[in-house]
Structures are given as structure tokens and as C-alpha cells.
Amino acid sequence: xxxxxxxxxxxxxxxxxxxxxxxxxxxxxxxxxxxxxxxxxxxxxxxxxxxxxxxxxxxxxxxxxxxxxxxxxxxxxxxxxxxxxxxxxxxxxxxxxxxxxxxxxxxxxxxxxxxxxxxxxxxxxxxxxxxxxxxxxxxxxxxxxxxxxxxxxxxxxxxxxxxxxxxxxxxxxxxxxxxxxxxxxxxxxxxxxxxxxxxxxxxxxxxxxxxxxxxxxxxxxxxxxxxxxxxxxxxxxxxxxxxxxxxxxxxxxxxxxxxxxxxxxxxxxxxxxxxxxxxxxxxxxxxxxxxxxxxxxxxxxxxxxxxxxxxxxxxxxxxxxxxxxxxxxxxxxxxxxxxxxxxxxxxxxxxxxxxxxxxxxxxxxxxxxxxxxxxxxxxxxxxxxxxxxxxxxx
Ligand code: NZQ
Ligand code: ZN
Numbered sequence: 001x002x003x004x005x006x007x008x009x010x011x012x013x014x015x016x017x018x019x020x021x022x023x024x025x026x027x028x029x030x031x032x033x034x035x036x037x038x039x040x041x042x043x044x045x046x047x048x049x050x051x052x053x054x055x056x057x058x059x060x061x062x063x064x065x066x067x068x069x070x071x072x073x074x075x076x077x078x079x080x081x082x083x084x085x086x087x088x089x090x091x092x093x094x095x096x097x098x099x100x101x102x103x104x105x106x107x108x109x110x111x112x113x114x115x116x117x118x119x120x121x122x123x124x125x126x127x128x129x130x131x132x133x134x135x136x137x138x139x140x141x142x143x144x145x146x147x148x149x150x151x152x153x154x155x156x157x158x159x160x161x162x163x164x165x166x167x168x169x170x171x172x173x174x175x176x177x178x179x180x181x182x183x184x185x186x187x188x189x190x191x192x193x194x195x196x197x198x199x200x201x202x203x204x205x206x207x208x209x210x211x212x213x214x215x216x217x218x219x220x221x222x223x224x225x226x227x228x229x230x231x232x233x234x235x236x237x238x239x240x241x242x243x244x245x246x247x248x249x250x251x252x253x254x255x256x257x258x259x260x261x262x263x264x265x266x267x268x269x270x271x272x273x274x275x276x277x278x279x280x281x282x283x284x285x286x287x288x289x290x291x292x293x294x295x296x297x298x299x300x301x302x303x304x305x306x307x308x309x310x311x312x313x314x315x316x317x318x319x320x321x322x323x324x325x326x327x328x329x330x331x332x333x334x335x336x337x338x339x340x341x342x343x344x345x346x347x348x349x350x351x352x353x354x355x356x357x358x359x360x361x362x363x364x365x366x367x368x369x370x371x372x373x374x375x376x377x378x379x380x381x382x383x384x385x386x387x388x389x390x391x392x393x394x
Pocket of ligand 2: 143195198199268282
């Protein structure tokens with residue numbers, strides 16, 4: 001079992017009417033002048049934005065607004081946000097939205113006190129000493145950014161999507177009302193669940209396998225997501241199922257399911273190149289990659305894939321043939337993805353096969369021209385990355 005630190009400082013308000021506590025949370029966490037940051041239409045159309053602004057007004061909290069965050073949030077808007085917040089003397093960013101809005105907020109928060117280019121943090125050129133506090137009102141369970149230490153931004157001028165993680169990236173508070181997710185379209189609901197499950201799977205498929213408490217938490221979380229997603233696809237207003245998924249999103253990426261383990265993260269790295277280059281939905285990019293990744297790496301630890309097959313996917317254990325059980329688990333996951341409307345390979349994701357040049361370009365970017373490897377369950381070099389993309393392209 002690996003030594004670990006576990007730092008989850010985010011103050012959570014969860015449940016019906018949770019957004020009514022927004023002004024109170026802003027004050028509790030020291031906000032005097034707030035940038036309310038949001039995406040396209042959903043928060044406005046649902047009335048959530050008006051409710052949040054009304055709360056702030058009533059509490060006498062000064063605020064400005066900036067919308068327009070798109071999925072795979074853009075660096076140019078982050079830079080606009082930094083300039084605006086400096087000009088206006090903002091001391092807290094309040095994200096009203098999903099992972100994209102929260103990440104855009106985190107990037108603005110890193111950039112405000114930094115004299116250089118905020119992109120330096122994403123390229124590894126600099127480390128932040130401080131950041132402006134971020135709070136969030138979550139509207140989609142998926143990225144888990146509300147409790148994670150990560151922030152993922154796309155430099156659209158170079159089709160370059162990069163993540164940056166730091167303890168400073170943890171939101172001060174997160175407000176989560178599952179009712180606010182009733183309006184999610186099926187595609188976003190399912191892509192969110194694919195992402196949530198992957199955050200735990202990236203940790204579960206670890207070279208370390210002697211932490212059975214963490215395994216048990218991970219398996220329960222995965223089973224819960226797998227079962228509840230069908231309930232919300234059938235009935236989008238199923239509060240109980242929406243609530244399990246919303247809390248699952250936060251727990252899956254706040255570090256709980258990695259205590260004592262070394263995480264893998266290869267599928268995320270491979271996916272970020274896909275959404276960087278082709279602007280695909282993150283969760284769908286993950287489901288399109290995972291089955292091919294799994295078949296490429298399972299021999300590193302067949303027993304781990306057997307455990308996943310039996311404890312998560314409910315596949316009967318063929319004790320005489322562990323490899324067959326492992327492969328049945330992967331096939332069951334593939335069927336699960338398709339059953340919730342997610343792609344299980346690249347042609348299903350893209351509507352076409354990628355060209356050989358595109359595959360090589362994805363692997364070139366993911367490996368930083370061959371300079372880095374990804375993954376720990378099996379370490380993947382540039383050739384391995386090409387092989388996984390190629391296998392997913394059939
Ligand atoms: O822009 P609006 O109109 O608000 O629509 C959004 C958006 O189109 C819509 N939506 C959100 N809440 C809704 C809703 N529609 C109806 N009803 C609601 N209640 O959903 C769409 C997707 O929103 P987005 O914020 O992009 O989703 P998600 O939370 O999946 O975030 C994806 C981004 O997070 C990154 C991904 O790479 C991607 O850029 N990630 C961030 C992580 C982190 N910071 O820890 C970890 C993840 O692995 C991931 O990489
Ligand atoms: Zn993810």
C-alpha cells in the first residue's frame with residue numbers, strides 16, 4: 001500500500017434547494033466582489049442564474065457576470081476573464097455550471113495574481129504560489145472539478161488541451177442540488193457517467209493492488225453509477241438516482257478512490273488529445289478509448305480485470321479460465337457503454353474512421369513527440385499509444 005495524503009477542503013452543501021445557500025457560502029469564504037461565471041444557455045434557461053444573482057443582490061454582495069464558457073473551455077476566454085477581474089477588483093469566482101465553467105473559473109483564479117501568461121501553469125513552465133478563491137454551483141455531474149485539484153483548458157489557437165493539478169485548484173465550496181440536473185439531455189447525462197466511472201477506473205487499474213478498502217469503495221461507486229444511469233435515462237426527474245450520480249461524480253475525483261494506490265490516467269491522456277484536436281465530448285472520448293486500452297493492457301494483471309469483471313460488471317467467474325473472465329468483463333463494459341448511448345470505439349465517436357496520419361498525430365501529441373510516456377498499469381510509449389488508437393479505430 002502506498003503512503004498518501006488526502007486533502008479535500010471543499011465545503012459541500014448538497015440536496016434540494018442547496019443553491020439557496022449561495023450568498024451565505026460566498027460570505028463564509030470571504031467573497032466581497034464576485035465574478036459569476038457561466039456557460040451557454042442552460043443556467044439562464046433553467047432560472048438558476050437569476051436565482052443565484054438574486055441571492056447575491058439580497059445579501060448585498062457586489063458582483064459582475066461573464067458567460068460564454070463552452071465545453072472544452074477556451075484559453076482566450078480565461079484571459080478575458082483575468083483582465084476583467086483585475087480591472088473590477090474581483091476577489092472570488094463563482095462558477096455556475098459544469099466542469100467547463102468550473103475549470104475556466106479555476107484558470108482565471110490562477111491567472112489573476114500571476115504576472116506571466118496563465119498558460120505557463122499548463123505547460124509546466126511555472127507553478128502558482130496563490131490563487132483567488134473559487135466556489136461553484138454545480139449543474140452537471142461529470143468532471144468532478146467541484147472537488148478535484150484539476151483544471152483542464154484548451155488553447156484553441158493550437159488545438160492543445162492540457163490539464164494542470166495543484167492543491168490550490170480545490171474549490172472552496174460546492175453547492176449541489178440534484179434537481180438542477182433534471183434538465184440534462186440524455187447524451188450529457190450518459191457522457192457524464194462515463195467520465196465519473198473513468199475517474200475511479202483510472203485509479204482502480206493501478207499497479208498497486210493491496211488496498212482492499214479503497215477497492216471496495218471504488219467498486220461500490222462504479223456499481224452505483226452503472227445502475228443509476230439507467231434510472232435517470234428512463235426518468236430524468238428521478239431525484240434519488242440523480243443524487244447518487246451527483247455525489248458519485250464528486251467522490252470519484254476528489255481522491256477518495258485512490259488512497260493507497262498509484263493512479264493510471266492513460267485513457268484521460270489519450271482522450272485529451274481527441275477532444276483537443278476534434279472537440280469531442282470528454283466522456284464520449286473516454287468510452288471510445290477504454291475497451292481498446294483495456295484489451296491492450298489486461299495481461300499486465302489479469303486478476304485485476306477478473307476482479308473488475310466479477311465485482312463491478314457482474315460477470316460470472318470462470319475460475320478455470322481467468323483470461324476469459326477478464327475479457328468478458330471488458331466486453332460487458334463495452335455493451336454497457338452502447339446501452340447508455342456512448343460510443344465504444346472511434347468510428348462510433350467520430351462518425352468515421354480516423355486516418356493513419358491522424359492516429360500518428362494523436363500519439364505524437366500525447367507523447368510530446370516521443371518525450372513522455374503515459375499510464376502506470378502499463379506504461380505506454382508513443383508506439384503503444386498508436387496501437388491503442390489504431391485498435392479503437394476498428
Ligand atoms: O453551456 P451550457 O448551456 O450551460 O450547456 C452545458 C454544456 O453544453 C450543458 N449543461 C450543463 N448543465 C446542464 C446542461 N444542460 C442542461 N441542464 C443542465 N443542468 O452540458 C454541456 C457540457 O457541460 P460541461 O461543463 O462541458 O460538462 P462537464 O462537466 O462534462 O465538463 C467537461 C470538461 O471538464 C474537463 C473535460 O476535459 C472537459 O473540458 N474535465 C475536468 C476535470 C477536472 N477539472 O477535474 C476532470 C475531467 O477528467 C475532465 O477532463
Ligand atoms: Zn474525466
